[in-house]
Each structure stands twice: as C-alpha cells, then as structure tokens.
Amino acid sequence: MVIGEARLLQSADVPGRLMVVGSAHYQTNNNMIVLFTDFGLQGPYTGQMKAVLHQMAPGTAAIDLFADAPVGNPKASAYLLAAYAGWFAAETVFLCVVDPGVGGARPPIILEADGRWYVGPGNGLFELVQRRATSTRSWDIEWRPERISASFHGRDLFAPVAAMLARGEAPPGRPRRDDTHRRTDWPDDLSEIVYIDHFGNAMTGLRAVLLPHDARLVATGRVLEHARTFSDRSPGTAFWYENSNGLVEIAVNKGRADRELGLTIGIPIEIAS
Amino acid sequence: MVIGEARLLQSADVPGRLMVVGSAHYQTNNNMIVLFTDFGLQGPYTGQMKAVLHQMAPGTAAIDLFADAPVGNPKASAYLLAAYAGWFAAETVFLCVVDPGVGGARPPIILEADGRWYVGPGNGLFELVQRRATSTRSWDIEWRPERISASFHGRDLFAPVAAMLARGEAPPGRPRRDDTHRRTDWPDDLSEIVYIDHFGNAMTGLRAVLLPHDARLVATGRVLEHARTFSDRSPGTAFWYENSNGLVEIAVNKGRADRELGLTIGIPIEIAS
Amino acid sequence: MVIGEARLLQSADVPGRLMVVGSAHYQTNNNMIVLFTDFGLQGPYTGQMKAVLHQMAPGTAAIDLFADAPVGNPKASAYLLAAYAGWFAAETVFLCVVDPGVGGARPPIILEADGRWYVGPGNGLFELVQRRATSTRSWDIEWRPERISASFHGRDLFAPVAAMLARGEAPPGRPRRDDTHRRTDWPDDLSEIVYIDHFGNAMTGLRAVLLPHDARLVATGRVLEHARTFSDRSPGTAFWYENSNGLVEIAVNKGRADRELGLTIGIPIEIAS
Numbered sequence: 001m002v003i004g005e006a007r008l009l010q011s012a013d014v015p016g017r018l019m020v021v022g023s024a025h026y027q028t029n030n031n032m033i034v035l036f037t038d039f040g041l042q043g044p045y046t047g048q049m050k051a052v053l054h055q056m057a058p059g060t061a062a063i064d065l066f067a068d069a070p071v072g073n074p075k076a077s078a079y080l081l082a083a084y085a086g087w088f089a090a091e092t093v094f095l096c097v098v099d100p101g102v103g104g105a106r107p108p109i110i111l112e113a114d115g116r117w118y119v120g121p122g123n124g125l126f127e128l129v130q131r132r133a134t135s136t137r138s139w140d141i142e143w144r145p146e147r148i149s150a151s152f153h154g155r156d157l158f159a160p161v162a163a164m165l166a167r168g169e170a171p172p173g174r175p176r177r178d179d180t181h182r183r184t185d186w187p188d189d190l191s192e193i194v195y196i197d198h199f200g201n202a203m204t205g206l207r208a209v210l211l212p213h214d215a216r217l218v219a220t221g222r223v224l225e226h227a228r229t230f231s232d233r234s235p236g237t238a239f240w241y242e243n244s245n246g247l248v249e250i251a252v253n254k255g256r257a258d259r260e261l262g263l264t265i266g267i268p269i270e271i272a273s
Numbered sequence: 274m275v276i277g278e279a280r281l282l283q284s285a286d287v288p289g290r291l292m293v294v295g296s297a298h299y300q301t302n303n304n305m306i307v308l309f310t311d312f313g314l315q316g317p318y319t320g321q322m323k324a325v326l327h328q329m330a331p332g333t334a335a336i337d338l339f340a341d342a343p344v345g346n347p348k349a350s351a352y353l354l355a356a357y358a359g360w361f362a363a364e365t366v367f368l369c370v371v372d373p374g375v376g377g378a379r380p381p382i383i384l385e386a387d388g389r390w391y392v393g394p395g396n397g398l399f400e401l402v403q404r405r406a407t408s409t410r411s412w413d414i415e416w417r418p419e420r421i422s423a424s425f426h427g428r429d430l431f432a433p434v435a436a437m438l439a440r441g442e443a444p445p446g447r448p449r450r451d452d453t454h455r456r457t458d459w460p461d462d463l464s465e466i467v468y469i470d471h472f473g474n475a476m477t478g479l480r481a482v483l484l485p486h487d488a489r490l491v492a493t494g495r496v497l498e499h500a501r502t503f504s505d506r507s508p509g510t511a512f513w514y515e516n517s518n519g520l521v522e523i524a525v526n527k528g529r530a531d532r533e534l535g536l537t538i539g540i541p542i543e544i545a546s
Numbered sequence: 547m548v549i550g551e552a553r554l555l556q557s558a559d560v561p562g563r564l565m566v567v568g569s570a571h572y573q574t575n576n577n578m579i580v581l582f583t584d585f586g587l588q589g590p591y592t593g594q595m596k597a598v599l600h601q602m603a604p605g606t607a608a609i610d611l612f613a614d615a616p617v618g619n620p621k622a623s624a625y626l627l628a629a630y631a632g633w634f635a636a637e638t639v640f641l642c643v644v645d646p647g648v649g650g651a652r653p654p655i656i657l658e659a660d661g662r663w664y665v666g667p668g669n670g671l672f673e674l675v676q677r678r679a680t681s682t683r684s685w686d687i688e689w690r691p692e693r694i695s696a697s698f699h700g701r702d703l704f705a706p707v708a709a710m711l712a713r714g715e716a717p718p719g720r721p722r723r724d725d726t727h728r729r730t731d732w733p734d735d736l737s738e739i740v741y742i743d744h745f746g747n748a749m750t751g752l753r754a755v756l757l758p759h760d761a762r763l764v765a766t767g768r769v770l771e772h773a774r775t776f777s778d779r780s781p782g783t784a785f786w787y788e789n790s791n792g793l794v795e796i797a798v799n800k801g802r803a804d805r806e807l808g809l810t811i812g813i814p815i816e817i818a819s
Contacts (some may be wrong), residue, residue, distance in 0.1 A: 016695045016702040018597060032600060034593070040471025041314050041587050042341040044357055044518070047307070051291060051361065054305060054334045061600045065593040071472065072527060084590055088597065100527065103502030149289045150502035152517035156289040198586025199617065229649030229696035244698035245590070254618060254646065313744025314587050315614040317630055317791070320580070324564060324634065327578060327607045344745065345800060373800065376775030422562045423775035425790035429562040 016244060017087050031060045033166050034088060036081055037097040037154065038069045045152070049095065049159040056163035065094075069195075070265050072100040074125040075186060076194040079205030082128035083247045090115035095162040097154035098125055108141040108157055109181050110171045119162045121153070122181025131188070138181070143172035193219075193250075193267045200256025202263040203249045208242030216272040219250055220262045223272060230254075289517060290360050304333045306439050307361060309354055310370040310427065311342045318425070322368065322432040329436035338367075342468075343538050345373040347398040348459060349467040352478030355401035356520045363388035368435040370427035371398055381414040381430055382454050383444045392435045394426070395454025404461070411454070416445035466492075466523075466540045473529025475536040476522045481515035489545040492523055493535045496545060503527075562790060563633050577606045579712050580634060582627055583643040583700065584615045591698070595641065595705040602709035611640075615741075616811050618646040620671040621732060622740040625751030628674035629793045636661035641708040643700035644671055654687040654703055655727050656717045665708045667699070668727025677734070684727070689718035739765075739796075739813045746802025748809040749795045754788035762818040765796060766808045769818060776800075 033053055039045040046067055053062050065084060070076040077098040085094055099106075099121040109122040113133035118126050119141075130136050141161055148156045164172055190205025197203070202219075217224045217240050227239040235254040238261060243249040248269075250257045257263060306326055312318040319340055326335050338357060343349040350371040358367055372379075372394040382395040386406035391399050392414075403409050414434055421429045437445055463478025470476070475492075490497045490513050500512040508527040511534060516522040521542075523530045530536060579599055585591040592613055599608050611630060616622040623644040631640055645652075645667040655668040659679035664672050665687075676682050687707055694702045710718055736751025743749070748765075763770045763786050773785040781800040784807060789795040794815075796803045803809060 016691065016693055016698065018594075018601065032597065034597070038471075042339075043468070043470045044338050045470075047336050047338040048291075048357075048360065050334075051305065051307070051336050054336065055291065055362065058334075061596075061604075063593050063597050063600065065590050066588075068471075068588040084594075087594070089601065101504050104504030145289065147289055149517035151514070152289065155517065195589070197589045197591075198584075198614075231647055231650030241697070244695035244701065311744075315612075316741070316743045317611050318743075320609050320611040321630075321633065323607075324578065324580070324609050327609065328564065328635065331607075374777050377777030418562065420562055422790035424787070425562065428790065 018089055031091075031166060032063055032088070033057070033060055033093045033095055033162050034063045034065045034085075035095050036066050036069060036077075036084075037095075038071045038073070038077065039067055039097065039154070041067045045154065048152075048155045049097075052155060052159040053095075053163050053166075056160055057166045060163070060166045066195075069098050072098070073265070074098050074100070074121070074123045075183070076190070076192065076205065076265055078125050078128045078183075078186070079190045080194050080203070081125065082132055083203075083207070083245045085116060085118075085129055086132075087245055088116065091117075093117040093119065093162050093166045095154075095158055096120035096125055097158060099123065099153065102153050103150040107181055108153065108161075109176065110139040110141060110161065110165070110173060112137045112171075117162075117165045119158050119165065121158075124181070124183035124186065126181070127183040127186055128188075130182070131184075138176040139171040139173035140176055141171075141173040191269045191271070193263050193265050193269065196258045196263065196265065199251075200258040200260075201243075201249050201251040202257050202261075202267075203243060203247050204269050206248040206269065207246055208248045209246060211248065211271065217248070217250070218270040218272050220267060222261055224250060291362055304364075304439060305336055305361070306330070306333055306366045306368055306435050307336045307338045307358075308368050309339050309342060309350075309357075310368075311344045311346070311350065312340055312370065312427070314340045318427065321425075321428045322370075325428060325432040326368075326436050326439075329433055330439045333436070333439045339468075342371050345371070346538070347371050347373070347394070347396045348456070349463070349465065349478065349538060351398050351401045351456075351459070352463045353467050353476070354398065355405055356476075356480070356518045358389060358391075358402055359405075360518055361389065364390075366390040366392065366435050366439045368427075368431055369393035369398055370431060372396065372426065375426050376423040380454060381426065381434075382449065383412040383414060383434065383438070383446060385410045385444075390435075390438045392431050392438065394431075397454070397456035397459065399454070400456040400459055401461075403455070404457075411449040412444040412446035413449055414444075414446040464542045464544070466536050466538050466542065469531045469536065469538065472524070473531040473533075474516075474522050474524040475530050475534075475540075476516060476520050477542050479521040479542065480519055481521045482519060484521065484544065490521070490523070491543040491545050493540060495534055497523060564635055577637075577712060578609055578634070579603070579606055579639045579641055579708050580609045580611045580631075581641050582612050582615060582623075582630075583641075584617045584619070584623065585613055585643065585700070587613045591700065594698075594701045595643075598701060598705040599641075599709050599712075602706055603712045606709070606712045612741075615644050618644070619811070620644050620646070620667070620669045621729070622736070622738065622751065622811055624671050624674045624729075624732070625736045626740050626749070627671065628678055629749075629753070629791045631662060631664075631675055632678075633791055634662065637663075639663040639665065639708050639712045641700075641704055642666035642671055643704060645669065645699065648699050649696040653727055654699065654707075655722065656685040656687060656707065656711070656719060658683045658717075663708075663711045665704050665711065667704075670727070670729035670732065672727070673729040673732055674734075676728070684722040685717040685719035686722055687717075687719045737815045737817070739809050739811050739815065742804045742809065742811065745797075746804040746806075747789075747795050747797040748803050748807075748813075749789060749793050750815050752794040752815065753792055754794045755792060757794065757817065763794070763796070764816040764818050766813060768807055770796060
C-alpha cells in the first residue's frame with residue numbers, strides 16, 4: 001500500500017470499477033453521498049436535498065449520478081441503479097428517490113449491500129442491488145423529522161438519513177422483518193430499454209457479460225450486431241456494445257440510436273441468437 | 274443543545290423547514306450560497322459564477338436551487354423565490370440573477386431579510402421576500418470590479434458580493450435611500466402558473482395556507498379539487514395540493530399536468546369557491 | 547499584496563477575467579478542475595468523473611463549465627474552449643472530453659498553455675488554446691489504469707490524470723514528439739455558430755476584438771448591427787455584441803435569436819463590412 005497516494009484499482013466484473021486503496025492522507029475518500037433520482041436536473045428538488053446533506057454532513061461530497069432516472073418507474077430504475085452502484089467504492093451512501101408512491105403506504109427503508117448503503121422508498125428500487133449482492137441487511141426507517149411534507153420525503157426523510165449514515169451513525173431504524181419491499185417476481189435482467197442518454201444511446205436492463213459476443217439483438221424490428229466501441233463501426237451503423245458499466249447498450253456511430261430506431265424507455269429487446 | 278450533532282428543526286409556517294441548532298462541530302453549517310437564476314443548467318454561466326465563489330469564498334458550499342427560474346421574468350420569479358428562500362436557515366446568502374435589464378439602469382442591490390442575505394438586480398426580484406419579512410435592510414452595491422462586462426453582472430458583480438457576504442464581511446454599499454427597486458403594486462400572491470417542474474407539475478404564485486382545503490381552482494377551464502398528495506387521487510386525475518414549500522401546485526397522479534391541462538408560465542388560475 | 551484576502555483582478559484582454567492575488571489564507575484558491583464536455587447534464591457520465599476526482603483529489607473543487615459543448619464536434623468545441631479557458635486563473639486544470647473517436651487511434655494528451663493544464667483527446671480540441679498561447683508544452687499520456695473501458699476514457703483515463711495534475715504531480719507521460727494532435731489547417735477564428743445558450747443567444751467562433759464596432763454581420767440572410775448590450779436595442783431586434791468572454795454573439799432583446807433567425811451550430815456567419 002502506498003501511503004499518501006490513492007490508487008485506482010479495477011475489479012474483474014465491472015469495467016473501470018472504482019476502488020480506492022486507502023491511506024492516511026485519503027482516509028476520507030469514501031465519504032461520498034451519491035444521488036440517484038428522477039427529479040430532473042432543473043427545479044428545486046436536488047438543491048434542497050443537497051442543502052440538507054451539506055448542513056447535516058458538512059464536508060461530505062454529494063455526487064449527482066442520475067437525476068433523470070426513468071420518471072416514476074422504480075422497476076426500470078432498479079436495473080440502472082444495480083449496474084451503476086457496483087462501480088462505486090464500499091461505504092458509499094446512495095440517496096435514491098424514484099418514489100411515485102410518496103405519501104402512500106410504501107415503507108421508507110435502508111439497505112446495506114456488500115458494504116454500500118442505500119436509502120429510499122421500499123418500492124422495488126433496490127431489488128436488483130439486493131438480489132445480486134453477496135451479503136445484505138435492511139432496516140425500516142423509524143426516524144421521523146418533527147414535520148414532514150406529504151410529497152417530498154427525499155428532502156425531509158431520506159436526505160437526513162443518508163447524512164446520518166455518511167456521518168457513520170447507526171441506521172436509524174429497526175431490522176426489517178418482512179419482505180414487502182422485495183419484488184422477487186422481477187426478472188434477473190430486463191430485456192427493455194431503461195435509459196436514453198444525451199447522445200441518443202439506449203441502455204438496456206441486460207448485463208452484457210451474459211451474452212456471447214456474436215449475439216444479435218432485435219429492437220423495433222432491426223437486427224443489431226455486436227461491436228467493441230463506436231469507432232469499430234462505420235458512421236450511421238446501429239450496433240450493440242457493452243457500455244462502460246457493463247450494460248448492453250444500443251448505439252449508432254455518429255448518429256442517434258433513439259431517433260433512428262425509434263427507441264424509448266420500455267421498448268422490448270429480443271436476443272436473436 | 275446537542276454538541277457535535279446537527280438537528281433538523283421544523284418551523285410552523287413552512288413544511289419541512291430547514292433550521293439547524295448549531296454546535297461547535299457544525300458551526301460552519303450555514304455557510305451556504307444558494308443560486309437562483311434563469312441561466313439554464315447548460316452553458317457556462319453557472320460554472321463561471323461558481324468559479325468566482327470558490328475562489329473568493331473557498332469552503333463555502335454553492336447550492337443550485339433554481340437555474341431555470343422563469344426566463345427574463347423577475348415578477349414570476351419573485352413569488353417562487355419568496356416561497357423557497359424561507360425554507361433555508363438564517364445567514365444563507367442567495368445569489369439571484371433574473372436580470373433582463375443587465376447593462377441598463379436597474380440598480381444592483383443587497384437585501385437582508387429576517388437574517389438571510391439576497392444579492393441581485395433591483396428589478397422586483399426581491400419584492401415578495403421583502404414584503405413578507407419581519408425585518409429588512411437594503412443596500413445599493415457600490416463595489417465595482419476593475420472591469421465589468423456589459424452582459425454578465427452575475428459573474429462580475431453579484432457573485433463577488435455574495436462571496437464577501439458569505440465570508441462575513443459588511444455589505445459593500447450604502448443603505449438604500451429610495452424604494453426604486455420595490456414593486457409595491459404587485460399582488461401579495463400571484464394567481465398564475467410560475468413554474469413547471471420535471472414531472473409536469475405546475476406551481477402557482479399562491480400560498481396554500483391562504484386557501485381552505487375545500488377550495489376548488491379553475492385552470493384552462495378545468496375545475497380542480499384539493500388532495501393531500503399524489504397517491505390520494507386515482508391515476509390520471511388532476512388536482513391541486515400544497516407543495517413541499519407551501520405553494521398551491523397543480524398535478525396529475527401518474528400524469529403530466531402541463532400537457533393534460535395545457536399549462537405554461539403565466540396561465541391564470543381562478544379560485545372557484 | 548493583502549494577506550488573508552482574495553482580490554479579483556481584471557486583465558486587459560478578457561472582460562471580467564478572473565485572476566487571484568494569492569495569500570496565505572487562500573493559497574488553495576486555484577485548486578480547481580474545470581469540466582468541459584459534450585456529455586449533457588443528464589446521465590451518469592459527469593457524476594462518475596466527479597467521483598473519480600473527489601476520490602483521487604479530495605478537496606479540489608470540480609466546476610462544470612460546459613457539459614453541452616457541441617456534440618461530437620471537437621472543432622466547434624475548440625473555439626468555445628479557447629474563449630472561455632483564458633478567463634480562469636493560472637494552475638486551473640481543464641478536464642475536456644469531446645471525444646467521438648474514443649476507443650480509436652487519437653492520442654490521449656496533456657497540454658500546458660500559459661500556466662493552465664488541459665487533459666483530453668488529441669483530436670484538435672486544444673488547437674486554438676495552443677495556437678493562441680504564449681508558451682505551451684504537451685505530453686502523451688502514458689499512465690493507464692489496470693482496466694479501461696472502450697467507451698469512457700473520460701472516467702477511466704482523463705479524470706485520474708486531471709486529479710494527478712490538480713494534486714501537483716508531474717504529467718504522467720512523455721513530451722510529445724510529433725504534432726499529430728494539431729489541426730494547423732483550422733482557421734484562427736471560426737465564422738460559424740458554435741453554441742446556442744438557454745436564452746437562444748448564438749455564440750460564434752469569432753473574437754469580437756477583431757471586428758470594428760460598426761461591422762455588420764449577416765446570418766441566414768439577416769443583417770445584424772452591433773450593440774453594447776441587450777437593453778441598448780428595442781425588444782424584438784436582432785443584433786450582435788461582444789459577449790462576456792469576448793466572442794461575437796447574436797441575440798434578440800427579449801427574444802430568442804436561435805428561433806427568430808433559424809440559427810443552429812454550424813450555420814455560417816459573414817462579415818458585411
């Protein structure tokens with residue numbers, strides 16, 4: 001171990017996986033709260049959550065991972081979260097709010113999975129993280145603020161709890177005794193588009209490691225071959241590739257796959273071979 | 274008071290209001306500059322302001338509240354700002370730039386209202402904050418940088434002044450002697466849409482506390498009943514509710530109110546009963 | 547020099563240029579990594595790069611300058627970067643990713659130009675910065691992570707190198723021996739639209755200092771006169787002006803130049819007189 005220098009190690013299962021070999025100088029490295037929401041980047045929601053985090057856990061970095069997770073769609077979001085969370089170092093706290101049932105009956109929960117912490121609604125959002133982890137524990141959040149709004153538990157409940165965890169405090173709740181937050185009927189991988197990025201690339205809920213490289217996919221009637229990366233295909237050609245977090249992604253070199261293939265969130269993907 | 278632990282207290286007038294009981298460990302908690310602009314999230318404007326803040330007030334958190342306040346519309350923005358600013362703790366500095374008259378005659382001002390600081394153009398943007406506050410003071414900004422651009426006072430003038438205030442310095446100006454920045458003819462509440470969020474929910478400039486819960490609103494010819502939160506209404510139903518910062522907001526459970534009701538900023542709202 | 551106080555000085559060549567007179571208290575002021583990408587604000591790309599920066603260079607501010615540089619267009623981006631980078635203080639590290647050839651043959655490089663550092667692909671993105679600088683040095687990046695994804699060198703290669711430079715380490719590479727990353731055939735100024743902002747203003751790749759104030763421009767058949775700033779023109783009038791970073795920009799007072807003149811990135815601009 002090198003003292004005073006952070007080294008980036010790569011794990012075997014996720015490309016470019018972030019893992020820091022600690023040292024005295026960088027012992028606060030993992031002090032990070034990662035935001036995963038469907039709030040959109042605009043508007044006051046993310047800012048108010050960050051104000052709470054800053055006030056309750058000053059000095060902890062708040063990193064925007066997704067602010068545009070599939071709106072009101074915990075299922076598609078669950079596959080996206082599972083693919084991206086594994087890239088982060090242990091002790092990272094994920095503050096996750098895709099919460100169409102806010103103010104209703106879904107329980108507010110904490111999940112600890114392979115050393116990472118997840119705070120958010122128990123509506124299936126953590127199902128794939130939990131299913132794929134080696135070891136997990138979960139809690140019902142019992143802490144409540146003195147007042148809580150009916151529509152913004154991200155700010156009033158989940159952000160304070162994320163700050164407590166980032167400060168190293170014990171989960172403010174009791175171990176879950178039932179599995180009402182699980183969605184064991186959801187598939188292990190989701191053969192659908194779960195995200196469209198700024199370039200028009202379409203991510204699926206499929207892990208690329210499960211497919212042979214000569215697999216052909218079919219989306220909106222188009223057959224797609226595999227490529228390693230964009231520059232391996234001629235401009236205008238649609239293909240699938242393993243994205244930088246291990247998901248099957250559909251792209252067009254120097255083009256927009258979403259427009260050229262008519263892809264939106266929820267569109268099914270078939271494996272042709 | 275608990276030493277070494279920040280506690281979130283809630284005030285009576287704003288749901289989930291943020292107020293920290295200070296302690297030795299968290300004495301820098303309130304060291305926060307909140308950005309309220311119509312710059313949009315894209316482009317170089319917010320980043321350049323944050324560079325100035327970082328350089329002149331290092332260690333102070335810069336929080337994006339709104340980067341998409343109504344474009345070039347200080348009036349609608351004023352009701353939005355007043356609703357959201359009150360949620361933050363005392364000593365917070367608000368850097369506010371909705372400034373269609375930049376380079377023209379509107380004065381650059383500082384307002385102190387109930388312990389919070391506001392820096393920006395004297396074009397009515399602070400009218401509702403000032404009107405609703407218990408105690409206020411205002412200053413003409415006299416400080417000038419050695420060079421100032423004609424079109425970006427947010428970066429060249431307002432951000433440096435916000436940094437000075439966040440550092441605890443005295444307002445770099447003289448107390449205002451006239452009320453040319455006031456807009457006393459504007460109503461106490463604005464019966465219009467002032468903001469559309471990522472979900473298509475439409476905020477009004479009306480404070481919900483002023484309406485009885487059985488009030489019915491009319492927007493684009495549609496009558497809207499009250500609901501406590503989304504899950505209290507069946508999917509597809511339009512309703513109004515008190516949002517998490519106390520504004521009357523129009524929403525559709527599992528739908529987009531802006532599209533289904535044809536709502537845009539400036540659309541008038543009527544109270545039917 | 548004032549000890550314990552940062553002063554903002556202005557240089558002669560760029561309006562509102564940021565330059566800090568250092569002091570003991572603010573000696574970390576320049577510890578800033580500026581992001582310039584075409585990733586868009588949404589999605590996981592910027593967040594993952596910031597996680598790397600935070601982990602490898604904790605305490606260094608990461609500032610979003612452009613996340614919406616012209617997509618896949620290093621040429622237009624190069625004129626934008628050169629106009630905006632000069633505003634920042636010496637020692638600033640620019641992490642620049644407009645990289646349509648990721649995974650292909652373009653070299654990953656480091657450029658030091660007039661005391662500022664640039665990390666990114668050698669595809670012309672730094673051409674104008676380099677050409678306009680008084681003194682420059684460049685390196686081939688030789689450092690490699692243990693694993694590198696085929697499509698996201700911003701996270702796996704460029705962000706770690708930017709963090710090393712921000713920590714004051716030597717460039718992890720060897721001095722460049724050839725000029726394969728240069729684009730000496732590109733013009734000194736680009737007579738095209740290179741960016742449209744949130745207000746619909748259209749930036750060109752032309753430096754305003756090169757034009758006389760009575761110059762008239764022609765864009766999409768419309769003749770445009772010069773104005774100092776927005777409020778100098780009547781509402782609805784299109785004009786050109788020197789923007790706050792020295793570029794010729796086309797705008798409409800209280801309107802959107804992009805819509806009213808049909809401007810998009812790549813549209814040519816002519817100088818009529």
